[in-house]
Each structure stands twice: as structure tokens, then as C-alpha cells.
Amino acid sequence: MIRVGSTFVRSNGQGSCLVRLFATQVSSVPVEETQFQNDWNTALPYKKIPGPSWLTLIKDMLPGGKFRTLNLADVMEQYRLQYGDIFKMPGMFGRPDNVVVFDPKDFETVYRTEGVWPVRASFSTVEYYRKNIRPDIFSSGGLVVEQGKEWAEFRTAVNPVMMQPKIVKLYVPKLDKFVDEFIGRMKKIRDSQTYELPENFEEELNKWSLESICIIALDTRLGVMGNLDKNSKEHEFIAAVKSFFYLLSVLDLKPSMWKIFPTADFKELIRVSDVITDFSFYHVNEAKKRLESRTNTESGDEQSVLEKLIKIDPKVATIMATDMFVAGIDSTSSAITSVLYNLAKNPDKQETLRNELRKILPEKDSPLTPQNMSNLPYLRACIKEAMRVLPVLTTNFRQAGQDLVLKGYKIPKGTEVVLQSAFIQVDEKLYTNAKKFIPERWLRNEESDLSKEAKNISSLSDAEIQFQNEWNMALPYEKIPGPSRLTLLKDILPGGKFTTLNLPDIFEEYRQQYGEIFKMIGMFGKPDNVLVFDPKDFETIYRTEGVWPVRRGLDTVEHYRRKVRPDIFGGGGLAIEQGKEWAEFRTAVNPVMMQPKIVKLYVPQINKFVDEFIQRMRKIRDSKTYELPENFEEELNRWSLEAISIIALDTRLGIMGNLDKNSKEHEFIAAAKAFFYLLSTLDFKPSLWKIFPTTDFKEMMRVLDVITDFTLHQVNEAKKRIESSERSSTKHENEQSVLEKLIKINPNIATVMAIDMITAGVDTTSSAIVSVLYNLAKNPEKQEVLRNELRKILPEKSSPLTPQNMTNLPYLRACIKEALRIHPVVNGNFREAGKDLILKGYRIPKGTGIILQSSHTQVDEKLYTNAKKFIPERWLRDQESGLSNEAKNVNPFTFLPFGFGPRMCIGRRFAELEIMLFVSKVVRNFCVEWKRPDLKFKATSINIPDGNLQFQIKDLEN
Secondary structure (H helix, E strand, O other): OOOOOOOOOOOOOOOOOOOOOOOOOOOOOOOOHHHHHHHHHHOEOHHHOOOOOHHHHHHHHOOOOOOOOOOHHHHHHHHHHHHOOEEEEOOOOOOOOEEEEOOHHHHHHHHHOOOOOOOOOOOHHHHHHHHHHOOOOOOOOOOOOOOHHHHHHHHHHHHHHHOOHHHHHOOHHHHHHHHHHHHHHHHHHOOOOOOOOOOOHHHHHHHHHHHHHHHHHOOOOOOOOOOOOOOOHHHHHHHHHHHHHHHHHHHHOOOOOOOOOOOHHHHHHHHHHHHHHHHHHHHHHHHHHHHHHOOOOOOHHHOOHHHHHHHHOHHHHHHHHHHHHHHHOHHHHHHHHHHHHHHHHOHHHHHHHHHHHHHHOOOOOOOOOOOOOOOOHHHHHHHHHHHHHOOOOOEEEEEOOOOEEEOOEEEOOOOEEEEEOOOHHHOOOOOOOOOOOOHHHHOOHHHOOOOHHHHOOOOOOOOOOHHHHHHHHOEOHHHOOOOOHHHHHHHHOOOOOOOOOOHHHHHHHHHHHHOOEEEEOOOOOOOOEEEEOOHHHHHHHHHOOOOOOOOOOOHHHHHHHHHHOOOOOOOOOOOOOOHHHHHHHHHHHHHHHOOHHHHHOOHHHHHHHHHHHHHHHHHHOOOOOOEOOOOHHHHHHHHHHHHHHHHHOOOOOOOOOOOOOOOHHHHHHHHHHHHHHHHHHHHHOOOOOOOOOOHHHHHHHHHHHHHHHHHHHHHHHHHHHHHHHHHHOOOOHHHOOHHHHHHHHOHHHHHHHHHHHHHHOOHHHHHHHHHHHHHHHHOHHHHHHHHHHHHHHOOOOOOOOOOOOOOOOHHHHHHHHHHHHHOOOOOEEEEEOOOOEEEOOEEEOOOOEEEEEOOOHHHOOOOOOOOOOOOHHHHOOHHHOOOOHHHHOOOHHHOOOOOOHHHOOOOHHHHHHHHHHHHHHHHHHEEEEOOOOOOEEEEOOOEEEEOOOOOEEEEOOO
């Protein structure tokens, strides 16, 4: 029995199938000349067809419009309710008008008069790509884009291969065997207790569809049914196909300016099309080689689709295989989902189908054959009914093959007509019980007890548009409260009431004045920012950010990398890139930076280095008071620089002694500290640097030069060491360092990534360590609990930490998390709204800059019990903690120290490793105390200690 959870499956088809179904080869239906002429003479002129103006259309569908969040089928239905069963969508941006019709009688008229060479409005983007970008592959546009004589010639060539039942039957044994394999996989991946399939089953189904179409199109299996590598070409191809259909609907079916200038979506479609084309072309060529190397000669009846197409024309074979790939993955998996879902929701129909199948499949593993598949009327009826209720496609397109009259309006020959079928397929006026799944509609009368009335024709009823209703009721963006430009300047410039406050405290003051959402108006070349404080809003923003989240905020860094030092930064790196460029960079470095097995390689080296620093702490502390010196923050920064150099540069810099004030290393550490202060001043507060180069801006450029030159020198030295060591030793890939792996990917990426790691990895790591040590020093009972946990894996103070003994340290992890909640390294995060949103009753258009200000909510008594107390037990599982559930019942989006989603901190695993190793060793060796006034933290672009770090560290006996 197939069961369905809470997820409702819905067709999202917004365009017609890429491979045109076999067009009706009937001549245009003759029409009595006099009758037609009378109808034409009395019909209303074309220009009288109702519909939205082009301005209304743009307002409705572009960001902020009332239909912005609707898919195309829902937009069409909304206009149908407004204008009736025929309306006109005006052409714009180089496109012609489209007349949209909903009546099946009009569908019949259009189809029966289309002529022997039907013209379907082509996908202009696909046509452009094939004819202008890749004419080397697509000498013909193929069935997707060709029209008239060229389309007919191509179709005539492939029809004998693609439409022959006897050729289709050749694939039954292969596909039957492959389905059996997938049944075995379904049993393996389902939950052993609930029997539910996993959340990613759609991905599994897409892989199955790709593999099955390869059997037909390429005569082979790709072998993608296991755990597919996220970086594999196959995974990239499946993702590209999914993006392709979405982008096609955005660019070809909705208003778009891509014909005037290359929009971001257009550029992405070209990239996606390249992925699809290159993947398909490669596999077609591989298939050709296999066929050429075969020694046996099969008869014509036994030859595969690919063999037959190659014999017709190798280029036709390539184009046809590409089209089969593109059209055969999402469409097939969506159709299968539709059928299974409807059967799962209608167990009585499922049982009827099962009884039919038992007649030809007496055992569960009995094979399907061309012979026993010839009489399965109920199966065919189930498929047809599912496609009616939840169709894969919602629309078809034709040009009027001759002058027509539709709904009393003149439709001149050549007019683009959209046959919108999605909603009429479930229209109660056309089908009895239209929304019910009744396969019996499609059986012959003698096979069905269903009345003839219930078997008439149909589409989707009015969808509930909850978001649209909320958007219509929401207050406009302009109404979001907040300080005016003048107020903001008066408040924060010298002499203002907030002059002495750091940025998070300024935001908190405005929060008290304006509430949980307010707007900081853009000035001096910067856009507005909306600030939010509610974790529920954080969740909404993160969950709608899309696959390529946009994070603003580092304009000075972007200026430096793109304008001042483009020689070094060919790409801006993860810090400043957005969209496709960011995704490509992140995709390249993720397998290196986020792999736990790579992080574990550094445990012995960092452990040894921490042991050295423990000895230095003993040496530099006061021999009587045991206090660390006033400059211990500088010592800690040097430790952080040395530690990140081990990871980023494959070396030690040797800076842990008394560092010369004139050394490059000392200059770099000072520059890194100045960098975060200047970033806050120039990018997060009002500044005129975009209008003229201010003093702070000039200093920022100098500081960035220091950071860049120092890091670049170290990276180049590391590259030389690696090159010389490669000549004398052969490391296994699993033993290669981060830098070695990045250099293999791309030397420029390695340089930029090393610079970012070193720049971001000094002050942030040392501030996090200070936060943890300070909270443990102020809470000695928690420190002792942690020490007892550590004694279990470190019986001696000098015992080493290893990847194995670090796997179970829940209290250490809880201490780190709790310290960063109370004294975070960063105060919030930045995002652009990935789609139109409603936050606190206000409209937030897509692309709006949003600051997710979490530092004050992390210590909010409304969100945490005893919010300002250091209670690591909050983060333990119930069985590990005596803490009440009340103290733990918190929205997880309240506190995300390393961010969320695709833009989560790339260096997270290495930062956690450094912090865990340092804190573990210090707590295992010393009793850490704090005897001075409470330590404060000051906010630059990160939070850093505001005072001397004079911890008392007393040696433990053991």
C-alpha cells in the first residue's frame, strides 16, 4: 500500500513540453466560406479583446506586484476571473501579443485549423542559444525551436524512430529490470519503522528518470543510482535541468527584458544550457564510440533508437538525444509522482489497479513484457486521470493557422494563441466530481459503471492564494517606521545622542523607539536597510533566501578587490561575490573547507601548538598573582594567526616569541584589527567615501594593502614549498592539506581563499576564545564540570587531543555555544530578501537589504530563561541535563553563530577546532579565574574585548 504524508504534490508546469508531441497530421478542416465570412463580419475587432494593458501587466508581475508570487497558471486564472474565457496579453520587450483561451471548443478550433505545419511560439531563449551561442552543436534548432518546412523535415526524419511501437517494445526488458532495481532501492532507503520514503526521494526519482532516459537515448546506464556525489557532472546536470524549466518560465513566459539587455536570469539560462548541452554532447559521443566498436551487426528491427538516429544523421541524433534528456527527467518524475500520489490518496482505486496487475504479474517479481502489457485498461485510465487532476503541463501554444473567430472576436492568421488547460481540467462545468480521482471516466462503457455524464471534459480550480491576500492587506514598504536621514545623522555624528554608542546599542535604542522592525534610510550611495529582531522573521528570511543568497555589507572590500587590486583578486572571493560567481567559488571550495575528514588532519598539529602556548602562558604570567600580562590579547592574536597559518599556509610563521614591533607580522596583526574597525565605520555607518576619499577610506586602502601583500607573500612561499615537496614525496589525496587541495582546484582560488582565511581567522577566533574563557572564569562551577568531562579523555594534563577522543565532548560544545550566545563574535547577519516577504505586517519587496540583528535577542528574557546567565546545560539533550524544558524552548533561529544555509561560514569547522583545542587544553591545565571588573566587549564589525585580558591561571595538580 502506498501512503502519503502531509506534503501535497502539485504540478508546477509553466510551459509546454520541449519535445513537441506528434502534431495532428490532418489537413485544415474545411469551413463553409459564406458561414465563416458572416461570422467574421459580425465579430468584434482584434483590438477589442479585453485584457491587462502592458503597464498593468508589468505592475502585476514584477517585484511588488499583486501577482508576483503566483506561478503562471495561477496568474492566467486570475485574469480569466477578471476578463473571461478569452483575453489578450499585450506584447512587450520584443515579444508579440498572446491571446489566452480557456474553452475546449476553442482549443478544437485552433488545433483543427493549424495546418500541416503547425507553428508553436518557440522558446526564444532556447532558439537564441542554439542558433547564436552553440550553432556548432545545433546546426538545426531541432523540434523545440524550428518551424514550418525545417520543423517538418526534422520531424519527418525522426518520426519513424520515435513513434514506432515496435521500437518502443525493445526497451521493455531493460526498463523492467531497472525498475526492479529501483524497487529494491526504495525498500532500502525507506524508514524501517514508518516505511516512509526519505525527504530527498524526489532527487532519487530524478536520478531514476535520468538513468532510464539514458537507456533509451544513449544505449547505456550512467550508474547514478547510488549516493550521487554533489560535485558530480550528473548531479550538476539534474540541477541544471530543474533550473532550466524555471528560467524558461521567467524569461519566455513572463515579461523579461533579456532581448534588450542580458539580464541575470538570461545569463544563468545560458550557463545552465551549457551544462545541459556539454553533458548531453559528451554522452552522445561516448555512445557513438561504443556503437562503432561493436563487432556484432543487429538487424534493423533490433537496432536501438540511437543507432537508428545516427544512421539518419549524426547531428540529428545529437540534438534529439539532448532534447530527450532535457524533456525526460522532470516531466517523467512529475508524472510518476502525480500517479502515485493520486493512488495513495485513493486506496480503493489502488486496489482495483492491483487486481488488474495480479492477472499478468502473479508474483511480485514477475516481469512485464510487451505481450502482457497489451491489455491494461485500468492502468492507462489511472495515468490519464492523474494527468488530468495534477498535470505535468498546464499550457500549449499555437499560432492561428488561418483567420479565426473565437468567442466573437477576430483572431487574424499568425496570432499567438495560448491554450490554457490547467484550470479547466478540474472544472465542475466540464466534469462531474471534477476534483475527484475517478479513473473509470476513461474506460469504455462496458468496462465502467460510471455514467456518461461523468466522462465529459476539464482543469485546476481556484487556488487559495493566502500570501496574495496577506500581501494585499499588508502595509506598504514606505510605511515601515524608522529615523529620517537627518535624524540618523544628528544622532550618530559627533555631538549626537548616540555618538558614544557602538552600532548594536544604537540599533537597540532605535528598537526601543520604533519596535521589532524599522528602516534605516540609505544615504551617500548606500541603499536602505530594514532591521528585524524577531527570530520568526529571521527564519522567514533564511528559508526564502534561495540557492544563491545575497549578503550585502562589504562595499569597501569590493572596491579594493575590483578597482585597486584586480591583479590579485580575479574573483572577489566569498566575502563579496554574489549570485552565480559566488556559487561557483563556493562550490569549488566547499569540498575542501567543509569536509570533517580534512579538518581532522590538523588536530595533531594544532594540539602540539596549543601545548607550546600553554608553556608560554606559564612563562609570561605574573609569578606571584598568576595574572596574564596586560598585552595578553596581542599574544592571543599571534596564536590565532599562527594557528590559521598552519591551516591556510601549511606552515608556522614563528611569531610566538617577542615579536619585533617593526616586523611584517606585527604590522599584519595591527592591520587586521584596524580592518574590522574601519569596516564598521565605512560600511555600516553613514560615510561619504563613495562621494570622495575620506581619511578613513584612505587608511582602509592602506590596511588592505598590508593584509594583501603579507598574505600573498606567505601564499607564494607556501606554493614553492608544496611544489618542492611534491617532487620528493607522494602524498595520498586524503593526506593533502587544505592549501594543496585548493591549489589543485585553481591557484587563484587558493590565493583568495588563503587571504580570506587569514584576514577573518585572527580577531574572530581570539575573540571567541576570550568569550569562552571569560564565562568559564566567572562561573567556576561550570568550569569544574567541563574539567571533569575533559579528565575522562585527557587523564594527564599533557595527554593529547585526537580526532577519536574529541568525538564525545557535549559539555565543551555546550560551553562554547553558550559563551557565544552571551558574548557573540558578530552581532547579526545580512541578507537581501530572496523573494517578496511580509514581516511584521509590512511588505518587504524582493532585493531589500535586511539586517538580522540577533545580539540583543540572544540575551532577551522573553526568549531565554535567565538569559544573561551562563548555563551551558541549555544546549544539552534532556537526558544529559537537569535543566527544565522551559529554559530550552527557544526558536533555533534566535542563535546561529556561524550563519545559516548556503552562506554559512565557510571556515566554521576550522574555527570550532581551534576553539575546542585551545579551551580544552587551558581548562585541563589551569584553574582560570577573573578577579578584575567585568570585562566589556566593544563592537566594530565584530565584537572584540574592551580591556586587558588579565586572567589568573593557576596550575592544577592533575
